[in-house]
Amino acid sequence: MGMLQDFTCPACGLNGHVSGGEDAGMLAMTTTIYCKNCDTLQDAIVEKCHVAVPARRIKPRCEKSRHHPVKLWNQNELCPRCGQSPLALDERGIVTMWD
Secondary structure, three states: OEEEEEEEOOOOOOEEEEOOOOEEOOOEEEEEEEEOOOOEEEEEEEEEOOOOOOOOEOOOOOOOOOOOOEEEOOOOOEOOOOOOOEOEEOOOOOOEEEO
């Protein structure tokens, strides 16, 4: 079961409700990316898991356009927008469980 949490950069204000890295549910695996064109954090599907079809890795891409440049990001790294500080996990934020 995957989990989405609220992250915010204290330096530049970038925020997102994302997994914060690699995550997995029953039918899909995701990774968190930063889209430079959209200036957003997103969770991109990197693998679809179907019983009848062998799983294959998918290149992470922006949900709006596959042509947008993206950067992989996880919660242990500095902000992908400003690079000044790590994004803070909002302990009082919404937690979404997904599968």
